[in-house]
Each structure stands twice: as C-alpha cells, then as structure tokens.
Amino acid sequence: MPALPASRVLLLFGDTLSAGKSYGFSRVAPFYSSLRFFSRVSNNNEPLTLASLGFRSRVETSKGNEKSRLKNGVSTIEVPKRREKKVIPREISAVKKKERVDVGALAPFAAKSFSELGLPPLLVERLEKEGFKVPTDVQAAAVPTILKNHDVVIQSYTGSGKTLAYLLPILSEVGPLKMNNEPRNKMDIEAVIVAPSRELGMQIVREVEKLLGPADKRLVQQLVGGANRSRQEEALKKNKPVIVVGTPGRIAEISASGKLHTHGCQFLVLDEVDELLAFNFREDIHRILEHVGRRSGASKNVLDGPKPRQTIMVSATVPFSVIRAAKSWGCDPLLVQAKSVVQLESIPGNKMSEMPSGSSSSTILQTQASVQSLPPSLKHYYSVTRIQHKMDTLRRCIHAVDAKCVIAFMNHTKQLKDAVFKLEARGMKAAELHGDLNKLTRSTILKRFRNGDVRVLLTNELSARGLDIPECDLVVNLELPTDSTHYAHRAGRTGRLGRRGTVVTICEEREVFVVRKMQKQLGVVIQPCEFEEGKLVVNEDEKAIDVTRSALDAVTRNEAKDIQTETVAAFQSGLPLYICWMTGTDTEDAETRRYPANCYVVDNQIANWNMPL
C-alpha cells in the first residue's frame, strides 16, 4: 500500500475484493468515477455540492444545457415570444395540443430585472415599489415558461421565491395589472391557488394584495378553512374576485355548493403539491381538478368552452408521486428549477412503480426529492442529549446561537404545551402553534411571533410548509421529523433568500442513525455539536467518526451514488480524513502501519474499522 500524502485524501482500494463479499468488477467500476471527481474538487477549491462537482442529475437534458449556456456572462437566449392566448379561434384552441417545446430556449438565467421577463410595465412598477428589483433564479426560469402557456412543476429550495415565480405570470394575465385589457366575465374566477394550510393560504393572499394595491385588493379572496364560510360566500358575490386562494376542503366545499364559478378558470396552482397529494386531501383535490377550468387535452369537442386551464405545481421537494401526478393532470408539463427547464417526459422512470425499490433510477429519484431542497447557506447540527434534558439543551442552544427568532418543532400537541410551560418558567417568551387552536388564536400568535413579542414558537408540522418569517434565525427539531422531506421543509423556515440560518436537531443517542440517514438523503452535512459555556462547539471527534462511518456505510453497500454523496459530505466537513477501502491482507497491512494524526482507516467491514491509528 502506498504512503498517504499529507492532505485530505480519499483512498479507495478495492479491486480485489474477497469472493465472500461477492463484489464483481462491474460493481467496483463506479468507484473510479468518484475518484475522478474528487481530483476536480481539490483543484478549484469551490464549495462542494454534487452539482459543483459536475455530478449531473439524470433528469437534465443535455440539449437544454447546451442551449442555455451563457456567453460572456450574458444569456444567449432570447425570451421567446408569448403565444397569443385569446386570438386562437375556438375551434382550433379546443383541439390544439400544446406544441412541443424547445426547453433550452425558455429561461433567461441571467435576468437582471423583472422587465426582462416579459411582465407588464404596471406590474414591474408595483414590484419595484414593494422592493423587488431583481428576479431570483427560479423566478427568471418560471415566469417566461408560464407566460408561454406551459403546465409546470416548479422545484427549487425553500425560501427561493417560488410564490412570486407563479404569481407574476398569473398577474400578467388576469386582474387589473394584466398585459391586455380585454373585458372579463365577472362571474368567473380566473385563478385558483390551493395551499395545504390556512397560514400559507393567508400568506399568499397578502402577497397578492401587496401587488394589487389597496384599491384592488378585494380582487383576491381567501377561502381558508376555520373562517366563516357564509362571509366568504358573501364576499365572492359582492367583490367578484379574479383570484381565490384557499385550503382544499373549503374550496371544494364552496365549489360543491355552486357558489364558486371556476369553469372558465385559466390557472390552477397547487402550492406544496407533494403535501396536497396526501391521503387526507385526496377527495377535495380530485374535485378541484375536475371543476377548475377545463383540463388541457381532456376533450376534443370544439363546443366545450374556453381554452384549457394551466396547471402549476410547486414545492421544494418533488418526489416521483408529483411527477406522476403532473404527467396525468397536465399537458406536456415542464419541470422548472432555478437553472433548468426540462420536459417531465425526459425524466426516467415512467414505469417507476414496476421497478424494484433498490434500483438505481428509483434511488436517484428518491434522493432527488429532497436533494437541492435546502438553501446552501444553512448550517446544520445535531446535539445528543437525554430526553429529560431536551428543554434545557434547547435553552442553551438558543443562547449559544444567540437566536432572536426561533421555531422549534415537535410532533405532538400535548408536548408542545409542556415545552412552552418549561421555557416560560426559564424566562423565555414562548408560544405554541398547532391545529387544535382556532383560526383567530393561530393568526394572533403568528402576528406576535412576527413582531418579535414571542422569541420561541413551539409548533408541529403545521408550520413546516411555506411559512415565510424572514427573521427566523434558528430552527430546532426537538423531535425528529419523520423523513428527510419533512426535515427539509422544517429546516427551510430559516435562512430564507440568502439569509443566514442554523438548524439544530436535538436527539437521543439511539436516534443519531436517523440523522445520518437524512444527512445522506439531503446531501448536506449535519455536524455533531455541544453547547458549552454559551457557545456552540462542534464535536470534532464525533464529527470525524460520523462522516467516516457514513462514507464507509456507502462503500460497504457498494452503491456508487451513495458513495459520492457521502464522501462529498465527508470532504465538506473539512477534517483530515482518510478512508481506505481494503480487503484481506491489505487490512492487516494497514493495521501494522503508522498513519498521520487524525487519520481514520476503515475497511469494507464496518465492524473492523479502526480509529484513530
């Protein structure tokens, strides 16, 4: 075995594995591709992400990439002309299938202003007035795509501005800021936006109201559950809104009573779409899909009425269930991400359900669901403690991070009450927010939290989705989220739109393996830490053991994709780190050698790993 150089190196020795382990040569081959990409890492010293390493997702089409390449920092892409919606003769529009798109030509990735995106001047003016000057990447990609009439799934990390990414093209087409001034049928709602929680629904309403301005804000109507239904119905009748925003149950309920006229609707938005696919929303979502606008391609009868609706699905996490749903609900839908627009058809796994769960495509798509769902600026830690010390650890954590605005997640309502009581007893202003509270109490608590009257908001999954409180500087998992998707949405409440944010998971020793698993699935580093003398201290020993063990797990499973993810995480940790994958006599050889300090030698049997030498 060669001597180890004095820098961080990943050494993988494994071309002669023992027959007992039954690794064939073809399965070993991917290792060498991982070695190749590590050499790139050390050369350019960029922050490590799978994307920065050139580890391309399989769903990107090379065609799209080539066409979207920038020249001298300026996009060579022209924003394509919008297809005229209204002038298409009815006979044609009713049968016309959306043309196949040249996906690479859709998104100007280097947009410097909203006016470049083809928005009406009045809307751009409003945006500037509200302090929105430069579109985020996902907005630059989504706005022209939606303006071109495409059904889309919008995926980008939490807090990246997905709400405006779909609101802006909608407001370009409907309401007082729209591009053309064609009169509307006042009875018809023109856009329906569905969100899984009242809080998120109200947040979207406020965003629309802001852009419409005080004189026109009645043109957006909230239809969230928990509020007085007859008052909502009255407002629909009186204000004749163009846009309604609500929760699935209430929208379906009012629609069923015949008081919501959505047959001529142009836009249907499903925000947090993966959550809306949950079993408890199934019936309501089904009704909404059936009754809002006319589904594109649903009927070829020329007498069927207005043009098809556009379906827009949005989330930071897009599991395969969403892709499947989008393919069945939309017409040639596109997947819009911060720097790419691809056809969903190009995503492998049309027959995913038929694939064995361990197959590589399945793994890629599952990982894809939560990878790239979190802003890169977030810092992730976990701290091991006993269950009875969790509240004390939380208090010490808040002091150590010097957090001013904290969201702490738990899983059960009763524990939330206890936790609030304990924090208040220690002199920390806290409040609980959960679904058992009525709408008024919920909005009062949120208001107090936004105003800074409450320092710690103790809550459950209710607040994990979409809630935008820019000041939130710390998220704590007092109890583990159920999976990496839930972790992503909880964590995403902090570090929004480039702000700094910290996420700390307080867990028991026996739960550490779950944290490690989520770390792997999310493609982030979750560092072990302790809170000592008012400071957050990263436990270097634990960290080294952790990253090495995770990487080794992957090596032992011999799954190339996992090995790459894990080793990226290991390298991101910045520790002196050596992982040697050895067999048989190599292992014995390694045990007799002296390696530099902090060198961890592992072999392909987890039980056999030695640390440090």
Ligand SMILES: Nc1ncnc2c1ncn2[C@@H]1O[C@H](COP(=O)(O)OP(=O)(O)OP(=O)(O)O)[C@@H](O)[C@H]1O
């Ligand atoms: N172009 C922009 N310039 C400045 N601020 C923006 C811009 N776009 C959005 N924002 C602000 O960024 C914050 C996050 O936006 P938004 O809530 O839409 O994120 P998101 O991607 O939907 O997050 P999540 O996945 O958590 O729902 C909001 O406060 C919003 O007002």
